[in-house]
Amino acid sequence: MMNREQLVEQFAQLISFVEGLRELDEETWTAPIEPGKWTTRDVVAHIMLWDQYFLEEAIGKIAAHQPLTVKHLNFDEFNNNAVVYAKTKEKPEIIDLTIRYRAAILEHLRQLTDDEWTEVHQDGEGHPFAVDHYVPDFIAHDEHHIKQLQAFLGIYLR
Numbered sequence: 001m002m003n004r005e006q007l008v009e010q011f012a013q014l015i016s017f018v019e020g021l022r023e024l025d026e027e028t029w030t031a032p033i034e035p036g037k038w039t040t041r042d043v044v045a046h047i048m049l050w051d052q053y054f055l056e057e058a059i060g061k062i063a064a065h066q067p068l069t070v071k072h073l074n075f076d077e078f079n080n081n082a083v084v085y086a087k088t089k090e091k092p093e094i095i096d097l098t099i100r101y102r103a104a105i106l107e108h109l110r111q112l113t114d115d116e117w118t119e120v121h122q123d124g125e126g127h128p129f130a131v132d133h134y135v136p137d138f139i140a141h142d143e144h145h146i147k148q149l150q151a152f153l154g155i156y157l158r
Helices: 004-025 040-063 075-086 092-113 112-118 129-154
Strands: none
Touching: 004 075, 004 092, 004 129, 040 075, 040 092, 040 129, 112 129
16 A cells, blocks of 8 residues: 555656657557557547546645535546547647646645545535545556557556
């Protein structure tokens, strides 16, 4: 079981991974990672938009001591919208936004007290939301997608 600092560091690893994608040529960036699957661009935009959503609707609200507005969304609809969005942006912008949103979440996480880290909040629908559950869930989400991209790009874990 990782402690809080280890979780935050693990959550930060997405930034260096995404930073490394700047070197990809456009053809690789926009090629499906498997037949009928998303492209690297789609995966990165998907992660970025989830980070934006949780920053604006949950983590930023917790940091500002405001009520949470995060809700259980239709994942398929959200993810499909991310793919559409990705097609409207250039690679540097998607990468920059991904790093900006993750860095902003990390800044908030690092400033939380231990009590705030474990406090159970009510989300916008009255369901429980706690940072100490959100972070491990999204580390697992990151790892799932990073492994997919590493397999596609031929990059292996260090």
